Amino acid sequence: xxxHNEETKFDDAFKGFQSIDLDGEDKSMIHTxxxxxxxxxxxxxxxxxxxxxxxxxLSGILIIFAGYFLAVFVENDNQSADEKVKSPYTELxxxxxxxxxxPVYIPYHKELPLKMSILMMESMIVGEKIIERKPTVxxxxxxxxxxxxxxxxxxxxxxxxxxxxxxxIELLYGDFIKNEKHxxxxxxxxxxxxxxxxxxxxLYGDKKTIAGHTVIYKITEDKTGNYMSFAFKxxxxxxxxxxxPLNKVPEDFAISFVEKSIKQIIR
Amino acid sequence: MILQxxxxxxxxxxxxxxxxxxxxxxxxxxxxxxxxxxFIKAYKSMxxxxxxxxxxxxxxxxxxxxxxxxxxxxxxxxxxxxxxxxLATNDYLPEQVTQLGESEKELYHSLxxxxxxxxxxxxxxxxxxxxxxxxxxxxxWSEGKVKIxxxxxxxxxxxxMLKEGYVHE
Numbered sequence: 001x002x003x004h005n006e007e008t009k010f011d012d013a014f015k016g017f018q019s020i021d022l023d024g025e026d027k028s029m030i031h032t033x034x035x036x037x038x039x040x041x042x043x044x045x046x047x048x049x050x051x052x053x054x055x056x057x058l059s060g061i062l063i064i065f066a067g068y069f070l071a072v073f074v075e076n077d078n079q080s081a082d083e084k085v086k087s088p089y090t091e092l093x094x095x096x097x098x099x100x101x102x103p104v105y106i107p108y109h110k111e112l113p114l115k116m117s118i119l120m121m122e123s124m125i126v127g128e129k130i131i132e133r134k135p136t137v138x139x140x141x142x143x144x145x146x147x148x149x150x151x152x153x154x155x156x157x158x159x160x161x162x163x164x165x166x167x168x169i170e171l172l173y174g175d176f177i178k179n180e181k182h183x184x185x186x187x188x189x190x191x192x193x194x195x196x197x198x199x200x201x202x203l204y205g206d207k208k209t210i211a212g213h214t215v216i217y218k219i220t221e222d223k224t225g226n227y228m229s230f231a232f233k234x235x236x237x238x239x240x241x242x243x244x245p246l247n248k249v250p251e252d253f254a255i256s257f258v259e260k261s262i263k264q265i266i267r
Numbered sequence: 268m269i270l271q272x273x274x275x276x277x278x279x280x281x282x283x284x285x286x287x288x289x290x291x292x293x294x295x296x297x298x299x300x301x302x303x304x305x306f307i308k309a310y311k312s313m314x315x316x317x318x319x320x321x322x323x324x325x326x327x328x329x330x331x332x333x334x335x336x337x338x339x340x341x342x343x344x345x346x347x348x349x350x351x352x353x354l355a356t357n358d359y360l361p362e363q364v365t366q367l368g369e370s371e372k373e374l375y376h377s378l379x380x381x382x383x384x385x386x387x388x389x390x391x392x393x394x395x396x397x398x399x400x401x402x403x404x405x406x407x408w409s410e411g412k413v414k415i416x417x418x419x420x421x422x423x424x425x426x427x428m429l430k431e432g433y434v435h436e
Binding site for chain 1: 373
């Protein structure tokens with residue numbers, strides 16, 4: 001078939017889809033459901049208004065306490081916007097907490113957005129069968145760069161399974177972006193699921209104090225370059241390791257990122 | 268007043284929105300639910316609509332986000348797989364498509380096996396026949412990205428159809 005005929009055939013088939021419509025019954029049913037949903041939402045508002053007298057009384061009582069809370073708020077007002085913000089990643093935090101079997105907090109950085117979250121997976125494969133599969137480490141990549149075709153290809157290469165379902169990583173959030181694009185990366189390790197030797201590896205190094213907490217600083221090597229890493233032991237179970245490409249990120253930026261993150265994590 | 272506007276929008280655009288969602292999800296019941304959710308979201312955010320885009324494109328954008336959110340909620344991992352690879356295991360085609368004819372069935376079957384960004388750009392440009400600018404608006408891409416991705420998507424679709432034996436070299 002020549003190219004022109006082929007494209008015409010494609011275009012005809014594409015146009016064919018334009019005739020798909022909702023049938024009259026479905027269309028009316030969705031409309032009725034839509035109106036009911038709106039009325040239900042409105043009636044909830046009305047019910048709320050009936051309680052306004054009680055609300056007013058309660059408001060009076062609350063005002064007494066407001067001064068106290070205002071004082072606390074003013075005291076904390078010196079914190080930066082990043083430290084005060086409530087994590088926008090609640091759903092992801094829940095997923096990571098479940099996977100790592102420990103509570104996980106994901107730091108938010110206004111100027112450097114979270115672009116990707118992955119779980120490193122360990123699979124026990126016998127023959128062509130996966131006997132056991134579990135997460136070992138969570139990863140959060142922060143970057144100002146977006147994913148592109150090259151990243152998608154890299155991801156396909158990484159996850160192309162020898163055995164179906166046995167990929168070494170699972171992407172939970174965002175699009176996959178290659179290491180070279182990460183400006184900051186956080187590994188989250190948990191004693192419940194991560195190997196002890198890996199945790200100990202990160203916790204061995206020079207001590208520094210950041211945000212009033214001891215962190216372990218070291219230079220680590222990776223095939224994509226050298227990284228400075230700061231390991232923060234949140235509790236006996238969880239360790240956050242902040243990694244930054246040595247040739248791209250100045251140390252003062254890295255320290256500021258770690259400081260803001262720790263303040264959010266311990267909150 | 269707001270409800271009247273919503274009603275107008277619903278009767279004018281619900282077919283198009285449903286069709287768009289059906290093409291993305293390949294599931295009639297889900298497409299109906301998400302069409303409902305799209306209009307509810309439009310109702311709730313009607314005040315923020317400033318007319319920068321046309322109502323139709325604004326609704327498409329809400330529909331797209333609603334579909335993506337739903338996929339993330341239902342199967343976070345599947346969403347990721349869907350983003351990068353294919354729906355290879357899904358050979359189910361909605362009745363609305365199978366009724367159209369053999370060429371449409373084959374084309375849709377191959378379309379479903381493309382990654383999501385390719386499916387989206389083909390649906391908007393070739394099926395909905397939106398302009399490059401409108402497509403860029405809905406997908407929140409640059410116009411250049413729309414052009415490049417469409418070119419790649421159509422090549423990938425052709426390859427997929429060859430692979431399936433629907434067309435020949």
